[in-house]
Amino acid sequence: MRDSAAATTERHSTGSADVHRRERRLLLLSALMTVSLSCLGVGLGLLARSKALCLDGFYGLVDTIITGLSIAALRLIERGEDQRFQFGYWHLEPMLATANAAALTSVCLYAVADGLAGLLNPAPTANFGLSAIYAGASTLVGLAMQFYMRGSNRALRSQLLRVDAQSWLVGALLTLGLFVSFGLSWLVSSFGRPGWLAYIDPLVLIAAGLALLPTPLSTLRRSGVEFLGIAPADLDQQVRAIVAEVARRHDFARANTHVSRAGRLQFVEIVLVAASGERTVSFSLMDQIRAEIAEELASASPRFWLTVDFTADVRWL
Structure with a gap:
């Protein structure tokens, strides 16, 4: 869990x-x-x-x-x-x-x-x-x-x-x-x-x-x-590229993304998986990571609904 x-x-x-x-x-x-x-x-x-x-x-x-x-x-x-x-x-x-x-x-x-x-x-x-x-x-x-x-x-x-x-x-x-x-x-x-x-x-x-x-x-x-809720290809590629760079920069083992678009609002869900459950990450660092992702997303579209999850259990992917 x-x-x-x-x-x-x-x-x-x-x-x-x-x-x-x-x-x-x-x-x-x-x-x-x-x-x-x-x-x-x-x-x-x-x-x-x-x-x-x-x-x-x-x-x-x-x-x-x-x-x-x-x-x-x-x-x-x-x-x-x-x-x-x-x-x-x-x-x-x-x-x-x-x-x-x-x-x-x-x-x-x-x-x-x-x-x-x-x-x-x-x-x-x-x-x-x-x-x-x-x-x-x-x-x-x-x-x-x-x-x-x-x-x-x-x-x-x-x-x-x-x-x-x-x-x-x-x-x-x-x-x-x-x-x-x-x-x-x-x-x-x-x-x-x-x-x-x-x-x-x-x-x-x-x-x-x-x-x-x-x-x-x-x-x-x-x-x-x-x-119909089909994931837009352009948004999907953009989010994947952003998350891959963030995961590499902060040493996360895996990452997964889900995106959709409703009019002008873009829904983005990201899961970052730590390499080990023993790793300790502060809330301030998690906030910093979210801010980095949000800043990258805002450069392309100012309207988005962002969810970022942190876990060490791949079952949450």
Whole structure:
């Protein structure tokens, strides 16, 4: 069994209420902008009988719902750990990122399926001039928001803001495709080929769905790894390298590590095994060793939950 005098645990996590408040403000701004554009897009899509334009609006509405949930999650994360969630609420970040990516993936797949159905039963798009104006303006707004959110997140390193910035980029690319679609519609009608108009909207719908699909799939893969608790390879290698050097420096016979990541918080558990149970190590030295490890970890990420165990019994590995 573990010797209580020779084994001790330190848990260290960092966070800032100011950072969380700034995140909430950014997400609230994003939600307000998104819901405004989405309602306008759905309304114009129904008016112009454009399923591609309706897709753009629906895509934004789904994203707005996730953004609202993200704001609520940040309030819980800011509270820190409590009696029920003793490691805090950091797990909500990858959970929401996974839900967001899954929802947007479903929207893209539905767009492709609906576009194929539109090719089989074509219906002409009306008022493409007004739709082109909306698509062009929405593209500019989406690109501006993407740059703003990405720039604001450089210091915050928030998974929620990163996903939100990606959503703005995806939406901007979608509306850019719509702008091209309605521009082509104008050219086709100008050259006296109105029969082709019915096929442009579903073709662009399919192209947009396929072009946008890789982005939420990439987010789904990355956030899914965290949601399932799979050890991140980069963190695992970093911790192993740090612990190997510390074990060599302080003459420990063996060492073992376990790591996981939940949003911005990294969980690191380390076990250091002494060569002999007769070895005496002071608490001040154990604190020094922990401080060395924590300093190395903090150089890469300021947010971590660190546990360091000391023992002479390999059964505790």
